[in-house]
Amino acid sequence: MKKLKKIPEIGTEMYDMMVKLYPICRSITGDGVRKTLDIISEQIPLEKHEILTGTEVFDWTIPKEWNIKDAYVKKSNGEKIIDFQKSNLHVLNYSVPVHNTVSLSELKDHLFTLPDQPALIPYRTSYYHENWGFCITHKQFLQLEEDEYEVVVDSTLEDGSLSYGEYFIKGESEDEVLLSCYTCHPSMCNDNLSGIVLLTFLAKHLKNLSLKYSYRFLFIPETIGSIAWICKNEHNVAKIKHGLVASCVGDSGISTYKKSRQGNAEIDQTVIDVLKNSGDDYKIMDYEPYGSDERQFCSPGFNLPVGSLVRTYPFHFTEYHTSADNTEFVKAEYLADSFSKYFKVILKLEENFGKFYSKNNEEELPEIDSKNDQVFLNLNPKCEPKLDKTGMYGKIGAIPCEGKKGNDSLAILWILNFSDGKHSLRHISLRSGIDFKQVKQAAKLLHEKKLLKRIL
Numbered sequence: 362m363k364k365l366k367k368i369p370e371i372g373t374e375m376y377d378m379m380v381k382l383y384p385i386c387r388s389i390t391g392d393g394v395r396k397t398l399d400i401i402s403e404q405i406p407l408e409k410h411e412i413l414t415g416t417e418v419f420d421w422t423i424p425k426e427w428n429i430k431d432a433y434v435k436k437s438n439g440e441k442i443i444d445f446q447k448s449n450l451h452v453l454n455y456s457v458p459v460h461n462t463v464s465l466s467e468l469k470d471h472l473f474t475l476p477d478q479p480a481l482i483p484y485r486t487s488y489y490h491e492n493w494g495f496c497i498t499h500k501q502f503l504q505l506e507e508d509e510y511e512v513v514v515d516s517t518l519e520d521g522s523l524s525y526g527e528y529f530i531k532g533e534s535e536d537e538v539l540l541s542c543y544t545c546h547p548s549m550c551n552d553n554l555s556g557i558v559l560l561t562f563l564a565k566h567l568k569n570l571s572l573k574y575s576y577r578f579l580f581i582p583e584t585i586g587s588i589a590w591i592c593k594n595e596h597n598v599a600k601i602k603h604g605l606v607a608s609c610v611g612d613s614g615i616s617t618y619k620k621s622r623q624g625n626a627e628i629d630q631t632v633i634d635v636l637k638n639s640g641d642d643y644k645i646m647d648y649e650p651y652g653s654d655e656r657q658f659c660s661p662g663f664n665l666p667v668g669s670l671v672r673t674y675p676f677h678f679t680e681y682h683t684s685a686d687n688t689e690f691v692k693a694e695y696l697a698d699s700f701s702k703y704f705k706v707i708l709k710l711e712e713n714f715g716k717f718y719s720k721n722n723e724e725e726l727p728e729i730d731s732k733n734d735q736v737f738l739n740l741n742p743k744c745e746p747k748l749d750k751t752g753m754y755g756k757i758g759a760i761p762c763e764g765k766k767g768n769d770s771l772a773i774l775w776i777l778n779f780s781d782g783k784h785s786l787r788h789i790s791l792r793s794g795i796d797f798k799q800v801k802q803a804a805k806l807l808h809e810k811k812l813l814k815r816i817l
């Protein structure tokens with residue numbers, strides 16, 4: 362009989378904290394995030410920050426604050442058929458308030474489902490385009506009948522602030538290790554309560570040790586949070602010598618490391634060494650400008666050595682952004698295993714402190730054929746520009762694009778991230794695997810929108 366592996370206590374502690382955080386309806390702003398930060402504060406002395414609505418952060422503006430009390434859809438006979446109290450995924454995240462009676466066809470315009478996974482509720486957002494909506498199983502969608510439906514979203518979207526938490530552990534040196542996770546997803550466990558509990562317990566553990574590096578932990582809403590944090594702390598980002606974005610660290614898949622944009626930084630080599638020595642299977646991925654907050658930390662204006670250590674890569678597990686990413690999907694033993702890998706990375710960084718002579722991380726690029734190639738410069742190199750302002754990005758968020766090569770938004774992200782004056786369109790095409798013609802076409806569009814300047 363196979364011997365059962367004992368789960369380290371820390372795995373159970375992380376799991377219990379995840380279960381406590383699970384019911385909270387979070388978003389990029391609002392009380393759900395504050396409640397989450399309060400629960401983290403029970404473990405570590407978190408510094409809480411609020412940035413007011415309307416504050417400009419690079420190309421972005423802090424949005425209005427969203428809060429929700431209730432939401433439902435009722436049939437004309439009074440039967441509640443969709444109920445926010447049963448799952449907060451039922452509401453399109455950031456839905457504006459509505460109280461109305463609508464026909465079936467009007468209702469259908471505001472429903473989101475997963476036809477390929479008919480038993481699951483999808484997670485969808487509409488942060489920057491005012492809309493209301495509900496997410497339901499496709500099975501339920503197919504059973505809806507002609508009727509007059511009462512729709513209620515009891516939410517507020519008002520001036521307020523964006524909340525985030527930060528915890529700093531001072532080491533001997535001013536050089537910092539950045540560990541970041543996002544706090545904006547409602548009831549989903551792997552993405553990304555797993556990252557929150559991992560970093561909370563890592564911080565709790567590190568604070569008792571004598572450390573050479575200083576450690577900065579960020580608990581921020583994805584994208585807007587990292588952009589806001591970098592903007593507020595721009596004068597200090599040069600202190601960041603290594604960094605990791607923690608997400609999806611609690612599923613049964615093998616560990617996956619997505620390298621930093623630099624590709625050969627000390628953090629890249631350190632994580633790869635730890636995974637090699639772990640005796641477990643693992644996967645290494647090159648950097649791509651699609652994913653989580655590493656997109657902002659690795660934008661060409663900063664190019665920080667920040668990678669992402671996950672288990673199954675987001676978009677690659679079928680439970681991703683659905684109601685199946687629940688407390689059954691994540692297990693204490695996998696959280697414990699991820700904790701041990703993160704901790705080993707830190708021990709190795711500490712061990713190599715001052716010994717690792719920075720190598721030339723410059724990538725060798727093939728010569729540019731200026732007759733058949735073009736070189737552009739991203740005019741917003743600090744974090745990503747807000748693409749929906751130019752009509753180049755979808756209005757409904759959280760739909761996995763799975764890094765599909767034929768996807769125009771992916772080509773746009775690659776061009777913006779690599780138009781640093783050194784990479785030509787052919788280099789970008791080679792590195793991304795996206796057809797040169799498509800890269801050229803997307804660059805033309807970005808040039809017309811004045812997001813790029815042609816230099817060759």
Ligand SMILES: [Zn+2]
Binds near residue numbers: 552
């Ligand atoms: Zn997500």
